[in-house]
Amino acid sequence: MRITFSVLGMVLITACSGDNAGSLAGGAAAPPPGVTAGDRDAALGPAGGGKPPATLATLERLVNIETGTEDETGMAAMSSLLEQELQLRGFSVIRYPTTGARAGRASVGENIVGRLQGRGGRHLLLMAHMDTVYARGSLASAPFRVDGNRAYGPGIADAKSGIAVILHSITLLRQRNFTDFGTLTVLFNTDEEQGSSGSSALIERLAGESDAIFSFEPTGTSPEGLTYGTSGIGSVIATVTGRSAHAGVAPELGANALVAAADFVRRTVDLDQGPGKLRFNWTIARAGAVRNIVPDSATLEADVRYPTNESFNALVAEIARAASQPAVEGTKIDVVTDPGRPAFAADEASQVLIAGAIGIYNSLGHELPVAPIIGGGTDAAFAARSGKPVIEALGLPGYGYHTNDDEYVLVDAIPRRLYLAARMIMDVAQRR
Numbered sequence: 001m002r003i004t005f006s007v008l009g010m011v012l013i014t015a016c017s018g019d020n021a022g023s024l025a026g027g028a029a030a031p032p033p034g035v036t037a038g039d040r041d042a043a044l045g046p047a048g049g050g051k052p053p054a055t056l057a058t059l060e061r062l063v064n065i066e067t068g069t070e071d072e073t074g075m076a077a078m079s080s081l082l083e084q085e086l087q088l089r090g091f092s093v094i095r096y097p098t099t100g101a102r103a104g105r106a107s108v109g110e111n112i113v114g115r116l117q118g119r120g121g122r123h124l125l126l127m128a129h130m131d132t133v134y135a136r137g138s139l140a141s142a143p144f145r146v147d148g149n150r151a152y153g154p155g156i157a158d159a160k161s162g163i164a165v166i167l168h169s170i171t172l173l174r175q176r177n178f179t180d181f182g183t184l185t186v187l188f189n190t191d192e193e194q195g196s197s198g199s200s201a202l203i204e205r206l207a208g209e210s211d212a213i214f215s216f217e218p219t220g221t222s223p224e225g226l227t228y229g230t231s232g233i234g235s236v237i238a239t240v241t242g243r244s245a246h247a248g249v250a251p252e253l254g255a256n257a258l259v260a261a262a263d264f265v266r267r268t269v270d271l272d273q274g275p276g277k278l279r280f281n282w283t284i285a286r287a288g289a290v291r292n293i294v295p296d297s298a299t300l301e302a303d304v305r306y307p308t309n310e311s312f313n314a315l316v317a318e319i320a321r322a323a324s325q326p327a328v329e330g331t332k333i334d335v336v337t338d339p340g341r342p343a344f345a346a347d348e349a350s351q352v353l354i355a356g357a358i359g360i361y362n363s364l365g366h367e368l369p370v371a372p373i374i375g376g377g378t379d380a381a382f383a384a385r386s387g388k389p390v391i392e393a394l395g396l397p398g399y400g401y402h403t404n405d406d407e408y409v410l411v412d413a414i415p416r417r418l419y420l421a422a423r424m425i426m427d428v429a430q431r432r
Helices: 052-063 072-088 156-175 200-208 257-271 309-323 348-363 380-384 411-429
Strands: 092-096 111-117 124-129 145-147 150-152 183-189 212-215 232-241 279-287 297-306 332-341 408-410
Touching: 052 072, 052 156, 052 411, 072 092, 072 111, 072 156, 072 183, 111 200, 124 156, 124 200, 124 411, 156 183, 156 408, 156 411, 183 200, 200 380, 212 380, 212 411, 232 257, 232 309, 257 279, 257 297, 257 309, 257 332, 297 309, 309 332, 348 411, 408 411
Parallel strands: 124 183, 124 212
Antiparallel strands: 092 111, 111 183, 145 150, 150 408, 232 297, 232 332, 279 297
């Protein structure tokens, strides 16, 4: 996942510079009405809870285990580490194998679910993914390091910071002897970076058993923020079938699939609606094998990011209409569309969670702007299918996601992010 607060003609992160949290830029959506600064809970720590060194030590351990989604060795090691960390905090742990499209493949770790029983109150789900986009060997060229206010490492923001915040916010609650919840459930899943096909059903089930869901993807660095929605991430695959012929002797006897594919791209490229709206881009094309044969097949693939599930359905209809009219006689265009990860939009109950987070940050003297929607897709969308309230982007402020050498998180944000998570758990569990 890559979170970029660039939406509806407004850029909240990529157009800003510096590392300090800032105010909401431009004409961004205002926080929900009635948000006021809450009382600071001194028992959670004078600066917002927790000491950075302990969390940094955890981050170093997490980063030093390479967990590309298909890294069998690293994912197994991470699953075991996280099981132990939850057990040390009093959780009972169950391992769940991946399911769906990835079932039957070599083991790439297991989804870790921990449960902690409280004395009564609401049931909460905390979730973050353990996989990253980085191939094994990335750590050698970009090792964990701390440079001033930045801690670097592959996957440190997306989303190992979320794992660390979950673990250490739970530690804060234990130190405060807080147990006024029904159950705390923690999910660390294995495959978010490849669409969560092996964990989405588990996410939906656990969310359905919960009263509220906290998702710990990273936030931006300038400003730190939250979001009212995440984009759906889908795909379109078009297969063009034609008829081969000798390209030099009698090309007119063929039906050129490549030409038909090129025309199809030309007629559909404007389906992209621009920033903050539906994004549609052809990204892969294949056709032909040798220069002197008219190609009888071509394949096109497109990446789709959509702000609402309805907008994806409208795109599907437009693609189907264009495919029904190939430009080259004798060719046929078959289209397969996949909505992939659905879009997420915060409902009224989710906006109440966001309002609570804003109030908590205000009590610490910090602003917490909210973007209408972000361009990346997250597991919040699967959780929201349950109909339960969801809040996204509770991890550490970070930058450089999905790059090899400059992904980092802000060290000075650790206390306030731990306080935010711990205080939200307390407030929501007690219906405050």
